[in-house]
Amino acid sequence: LTKVSSSIYHIVHNDHPAHHAFRFLQGNGPRYQSLPPSPTLVSNVLQGNPVFGTTPAIQGNPFAQFNPAYGAHFPTGGTAICPMPVARCEKSAYRSMDGSCNHLDNPQLGIANSRYGRLLSPKYGDGVSSPTRSITGEDLPNARLISLVVFGERDVPDPQYTLVNMQWGQIMTHDMSMQAGGTQARKHPTRCCTDDGRLIASADIHSTCYPIIVPPNDPAYSQVGTECLDFVRTLTDRDIKCLYDNGPAEQLTAVTSYADLSLIYGNSIQQNSEIRAFQGGRMLVDQRNGAEYLPPSRNATGDCDAAPPGEVCYQAGDIRVNQNPGLAILHTILLREHNRIADTLAKLNPHYNDRTLFQEARKINIAQYQHISYYEWLPIFLGAENMLKNRLIYETSTKNFINDFDSSIDPSVLNEHATAAFRYFHTQIEGRLDLVSELRSVLGSLRLSDWMNRPSIIEIGDNFDSLTRGHATQPEELTDINFDREIKHFLLRRNMPFGGDLRAIDIQRNRDHGLASYNDLREFCGVRRAQTWEDYSDLIEVDVIERMKTLYSSHDDVDLTVGGAVEAHVEGSLAGPTFLCILTEQFYRTRVGDRFWYENGDPLTGFTEEQLAEVRKATMARLLCDNGNQISSMQPKAFKTVSKSNPVVPCSDIPQVDLTKWIDQKPFKQTEDVLNVIPLHYGK
Numbered sequence: 268l269t270k271v272s273s274s275i276y277h278i279v280h281n282d283h284p285a286h287h288a289f290r291f292l293q294g295n296g297p298r299y300q301s302l303p304p305s306p307t308l309v310s311n312v313l314q315g316n317p318v319f320g321t322t323p324a325i326q327g328n329p330f331a332q333f334n335p336a337y338g339a340h341f342p343t344g345g346t347a348i349c350p351m352p353v354a355r356c357e358k359s360a361y362r363s364m365d366g367s368c369n370h371l372d373n374p375q376l377g378i379a380n381s382r383y384g385r386l387l388s389p390k391y392g393d394g395v396s397s398p399t400r401s402i403t404g405e406d407l408p409n410a411r412l413i414s415l416v417v418f419g420e421r422d423v424p425d426p427q428y429t430l431v432n433m434q435w436g437q438i439m440t441h442d443m444s445m446q447a448g449g450t451q452a453r454k455h456p457t458r459c460c461t462d463d464g465r466l467i468a469s470a471d472i473h474s475t476c477y478p479i480i481v482p483p484n485d486p487a488y489s490q491v492g493t494e495c496l497d498f499v500r501t502l503t504d505r506d507i508k509c510l511y512d513n514g515p516a517e518q519l520t521a522v523t524s525y526a527d528l529s530l531i532y533g534n535s536i537q538q539n540s541e542i543r544a545f546q547g548g549r550m551l552v553d554q555r556n557g558a559e560y561l562p563p564s565r566n567a568t569g570d571c572d573a574a575p576p577g578e579v580c581y582q583a584g585d586i587r588v589n590q591n592p593g594l595a596i597l598h599t600i601l602l603r604e605h606n607r608i609a610d611t612l613a614k615l616n617p618h619y620n621d622r623t624l625f626q627e628a629r630k631i632n633i634a635q636y637q638h639i640s641y642y643e644w645l646p647i648f649l650g651a652e653n654m655l656k657n658r659l660i661y662e663t664s665t666k667n668f669i670n671d672f673d674s675s676i677d678p679s680v681l682n683e684h685a686t687a688a689f690r691y692f693h694t695q696i697e698g699r700l701d702l703v704s705e706l707r708s709v710l711g712s713l714r715l716s717d718w719m720n721r722p723s724i725i726e727i728g729d730n731f732d733s734l735t736r737g738h739a740t741q742p743e744e745l746t747d748i749n750f751d752r753e754i755k756h757f758l759l760r761r762n763m764p765f766g767g768d769l770r771a772i773d774i775q776r777n778r779d780h781g782l783a784s785y786n787d788l789r790e791f792c793g794v795r796r797a798q799t800w801e802d803y804s805d806l807i808e809v810d811v812i813e814r815m816k817t818l819y820s821s822h823d824d825v826d827l828t829v830g831g832a833v834e835a836h837v838e839g840s841l842a843g844p845t846f847l848c849i850l851t852e853q854f855y856r857t858r859v860g861d862r863f864w865y866e867n868g869d870p871l872t873g874f875t876e877e878q879l880a881e882v883r884k885a886t887m888a889r890l891l892c893d894n895g896n897q898i899s900s901m902q903p904k905a906f907k908t909v910s911k912s913n914p915v916v917p918c919s920d921i922p923q924v925d926l927t928k929w930i931d932q933k934p935f936k937q938t939e940d941v942l943n944v945i946p947l948h949y950g951k
């Protein structure tokens with residue numbers, strides 16, 4: 268490792284051909300400079316190469332995520348440096364599992380295991396990956412110290428929103444992104460090419476080093492494997508030039524960027540096939556005590572490391588499913604919803620086979636989810652007016668199609684969004700989870716840190732319903748500068764007296780990912796760039812500025828994660844102007860970059876007017892009603908606390924999506940599994 272680091276240091280600081288790009292990093296110039304992305308980087312980011320970048324850490328098996336369809340077409344020569352794959356897509360009525368071919372001209376956009384997008388080019392202390400150096404050359408303040416000094420830990424309940432509001436946010440998060448390499452590892456994958464220009468490996472130049480996605484049967488495989496470190500050491504100048512021509516490596520995200528319930532269905536055909544029943548269109552479930560739960564994890568000791576051996580641990584489309592009880596409950600609810608829809612469709616269309624039932628149920632489940640997310644949930648965060656103005660939602664009569672797909676938009680989840688802005692809502696986490704009866708009285712409560720990575724608690728007694736009602740009853744924590752002690756001192760404590768600090772992790776992760784500074788993003792978002800500390804007082808309280816001033820050497824050093832989180836909120840939203848700008852941009856892209864968006868009215872991928880009108884009746888409340896074990900009442904607006912204008916009513920009073928609109932008179936047509944990518948050939 269030392270040798271690799273020092274060789275990289277050598278490249279950066281001495282006379283390597285790629286050196287010119289790094290010259291300004293030495294001497295007196297600002298060190299916290301951004302490298303303009305090279306054209307190669309831009310085109311790589313746009314193309315998103317699925318072959319490059321699957322990390323073995325994801326599932327333990329380096330090829331677990333490997334799409335076999337790509338294998339036979341792995342590049343076997345050519346003169347181009349790291350040729351990119353070009354896929355041809357067939358128009359399908361259904362989404363692929365890995366997100367490929369959503370964008371027909373650029374099939375890899377937004378797929379699992381591709382790069383995050385970025386609003387501003389990365390800024391690392393050393394230009395490549397150092398996460399700690401600041402503009403003044405001094406170390407940035409310790410992340411834990413910032414968490415303690417700048418952020419509070421007061422327990423302030425939100426007067427308007429329930430814990431379901433917070434929990435749905437984590438669901439959306441897990442649908443949209445997951446930093447590759449897991450939550451602990453820091454990965455800076457860098458691509459390597461052979462002398463003849465083939466992409467054969469990716470190396471993490473700072474921690475471990477791993478070979479990627481060369482199928483074992485490819486001759487190039489022998490060049491990587493366990494000797495990756497040696498391999499990197501023996502790279503030729505040309506290899507290294509290739510490596511550095513790509514600029515600082517962009518982090519990879521392991522899930523599809525699209526709002527496509529990838530966390531329920533999986534991010535590859537392989538992942539999906541492990542959790543699908545292949546019968547009646549259903550997903551796999553385990554029956555226990557008359558209820559259906561998620562199937563068992565294949566790696567319980569790893570996925571549920573806080574649970575004693577033998578306790579339930581789940582497998583889902585996303586490996587984070589076991590992280591906390593509320594998350595596992597919503598996973599279960601969305602899975603049960605799929606099966607509920609599939610069962611109903613099977614009755615309505617007895618001529619459908621398993622695949623058609625599966626894909627149709629999946630399509631409806633995703634549509635309801637997109638509807639709830641954009642029309643019921645997101646307005647709470649972004650403000651309905653802001654969303655309307657920026658065309659994230661529309662004033663819809665019940666039947667209008669809205670086809671605003673824009674092929675010029677890159678749907679890849681932005682690093683600034685996933686690593687800073689969206690994490691601000693960790694502030695909403697409540698460390699005490701109430702168990703609540705049908706009459707909405709509190710029966711007891713759980714301590715969050717007792718039940719992380721230990722989901723068995725949701726199956727005990729009546730807990731599934733009591734916790735679901737609890738989430739719909741309990742207020743979330745106020746969206747402010749306070750972060751609950753359970754995640755600020757006790758995160759993942761695993762029976763130890765203390766644990767980690769999520770706010771500190773978020774700050775450090777901002778640096779790992781080399782996000783441009785708070786001041787840069789302010790400027791990008793049209794907020795005045797601050798020239799002095801005092802200039803921040805337009806949006807930040809003076810005493811918070813004072814606290815930041817005691818830690819950072821310069822106002823220009825303030826991390827995006829920190830500065831964005833201490834701004835006064837824009838009226839009608841839950842974020843300050845800088846984060847609001849990033850979030851709005853992201854959710855715009857997620858909508859108009861999705862060719863399968865549920866409102867599009869496309870004859871192949873969309874719904875009929877009647878069906879769309881039904882989808883638009885979907886609500887969070889109904890989802891909870893239909894998929895609890897035995898929940899019989901709910902307030903109509905489940906993201907909002909119970910009140911006179913939002914009283915608990917019988918579930919039968921809450922609108923329901925009428926699936927008879929999906930009765931299909933057409934003769935039986937076999938639906939194939941969607942792979943989409945027909946042959947991959949390597950163009951030049």
Ligand code: HEM
Pocket residue numbers: 433434435436437440444445446449450451520590591684685686689690692693695696754769772773776
């Ligand atoms: C009990 C609730 C939650 C817990 C315990 C939790 C915990 C975590 C942890 C441990 C990470 C990984 C941190 C790292 O290593 O960098 C993470 C990432 C993240 N969290 Fe949360 N979180 C929760 C809820 C939420 C909510 C409500 C949101 C947003 C509305 C959110 C947004 C994110 C985002 C955007 C990431 C980064 C995703 C990526 O890898 O791209 N989380 N969270």
Ligand SMILES: [Ca+2]
Pocket residue numbers: 441442443522523524525526527528529530
């Ligand atoms: Ca997704």
